Amino acid sequence: VNYSGDYSQLVTPEVKNRLNAIHEGIHTKSAAGADFLGWVDWPGNMSNEFLQDIQNTAEQVRSTSDVLVVIGIGGSYLGSKAVIEALSTPFETKEGLEVIFAGQMVSGEYLKQLMSYLDGKEVSLNVISKSGKTTEPALAFRFLQQYMEKRYGEQATSRIIVTTDEEKGALLSLAIEKGYKRYVVPNDIGGRYSVFTAVGLLPIAAAGYDIAKLMGGATKAQEEFNLVDPTTNSAIQYAIIRKHLYDAGYPVEIMATFDEKLRYIQEWWKQLFGESEGKEGKGIFPASVVYSTDLHSLGQYIQDGKRMLFETFLTVEKANDDLTVFEAENDGDELNYLSGLTLHEFNHACHEATASAHLDGGVPQVSLTIEQIDEEHIGHLLYFYMISCAYSAYLLDINPFDQPGVEDYKNNIFKILKKPGY
Numbered sequence: 001v002n003y004s005g006d007y008s009q010l011v012t013p014e015v016k017n018r019l020n021a022i023h024e025g026i027h028t029k030s031a032a033g034a035d036f037l038g039w040v041d042w043p044g045n046m047s048n049e050f051l052q053d054i055q056n057t058a059e060q061v062r063s064t065s066d067v068l069v070v071i072g073i074g075g076s077y078l079g080s081k082a083v084i085e086a087l088s089t090p091f092e093t094k095e096g097l098e099v100i101f102a103g104q105m106v107s108g109e110y111l112k113q114l115m116s117y118l119d120g121k122e123v124s125l126n127v128i129s130k131s132g133k134t135t136e137p138a139l140a141f142r143f144l145q146q147y148m149e150k151r152y153g154e155q156a157t158s159r160i161i162v163t164t165d166e167e168k169g170a171l172l173s174l175a176i177e178k179g180y181k182r183y184v185v186p187n188d189i190g191g192r193y194s195v196f197t198a199v200g201l202l203p204i205a206a207a208g209y210d211i212a213k214l215m216g217g218a219t220k221a222q223e224e225f226n227l228v229d230p231t232t233n234s235a236i237q238y239a240i241i242r243k244h245l246y247d248a249g250y251p252v253e254i255m256a257t258f259d260e261k262l263r264y265i266q267e268w269w270k271q272l273f274g275e276s277e278g279k280e281g282k283g284i285f286p287a288s289v290v291y292s293t294d295l296h297s298l299g300q301y302i303q304d305g306k307r308m309l310f311e312t313f314l315t316v317e318k319a320n321d322d323l324t325v326f327e328a329e330n331d332g333d334e335l336n337y338l339s340g341l342t343l344h345e346f347n348h349a350c351h352e353a354t355a356s357a358h359l360d361g362g363v364p365q366v367s368l369t370i371e372q373i374d375e376e377h378i379g380h381l382l383y384f385y386m387i388s389c390a391y392s393a394y395l396l397d398i399n400p401f402d403q404p405g406v407e408d409y410k411n412n413i414f415k416i417l418k419k420p421g422y
């Protein structure tokens with residue numbers, strides 16, 4: 001973590017005491033929302049048998065299907081979507097299994113077009129809902145389950161996998177009645193902290209990515225961010241800087257990346273921080289931009305608009321692949337001055353230029369750097385964000401693990417549409 005201000009000034013004895021108390025609360029499971037701290041030790045505690053079981057199911061899906069439709073919303077969708085988008089190659093011809101998401105919004109047109117797309121392809125479904133009663137994914141599942149039964153008859157059962165609570169919910173009852181294979185969302189892990197459970201791992205493994213490496217990165221992060229030392233623990237540093245900037249009058253954080261592949265990591269981050277912190281009239285509003293695209297759009301506002309923003313760059317040290325600018329015989333485009341420069345190096349220069357311009361414009365800067373985009377580093381990054389988010393929310397005296405606002409709208413839907421009992 002790099003910060004444009006003087007970080008050492010932020011680590012006062014008072015902040016240190018607060019951090020020690022938070023650390024103690026997290027690790028003795030006595031902090032607010034302690035019933036939902038299961039994710040903290042989850043990577044290190046995960047058994048090889050569990051990982052193998054997920055890999056076997058993913059292998060079975062891959063060997064029988066061209067497409068896996070993953071149905072879920074919020075934390076039941078964004079983790080796997082973010083990892084798959086980060087690791088996949090654009091313009092890939094889908095020779096392996098294609099993962100398609102549904103139920104993350106409601107659209108008859110989308111579902112009809114999806115079902116026509118599925119015709120002629122072999123299909124499996126993974127429906128994910130911790131509560132087992134969220135309307136959007138439940139609606140999508142109703143249509144897709146019918147589609148599967150029409151296409152496969154009794155064989156549909158072996159192509160549907162349900163990931164839900166162990167003990168309650170309409171989805172659980174349905175899964176038991178139909179005899180679908182089931183994975184459990186652990187009781188003590190909430191949706192937005194569930195990417196390393198079956199919620200995230202099964203779709204990621206089915207998409208062909210190495211979940212052992214992903215968990216390796218997460219386990220490394222669990223060990224690395226376990227000590228409450230603000231001089232070495234970058235997850236704590238990020239939380240301290242955010243709290244300082246929030247108190248200093250910057251209630252909006254813009255996560256900026258130069259890598260299109262990280263767009264959904266930003267979406268996942270927005271959900272994680274927004275839903276964890278935005279309560280009781282408090283919290284930093286998380287927003288995101290992808291550069292250079294947004295330098296020609298929101299960049300103007302960031303540079304020059306109302307001063308309430310700070311900017312956090314998420315940068316990648318090594319490109320997985322690259323191009324070098326070559327010397328053109330006729331320098332008609334006047335770009336020969338760049339010859340020998342890689343496009344990744346161009347983005348580094350663009351980062352420096354943007355950060356310095358925005359700093360001059362009164363936007364404090366934070367930088368988070370990962371070495372490269374692969375399973376291990378993404379696993380490490382996601383755990384970094386989760387633990388940092390817990391510290392951030394506790395620094396604001398907020399319980400990071402509930403979402404009363406989201407529940408309000410869910411219950412209102414039930415009332416408006418006259419669900420029995422509401």
Ligand code: PA5
Pocket residue numbers: 073074075076128129130131132133134137190191192193275403406
């Ligand atoms: O992070 C959360 O808890 C939420 O975003 C949930 O994941 C989201 O509301 C979906 O809930 P469920 O998995 O119960 O369908």
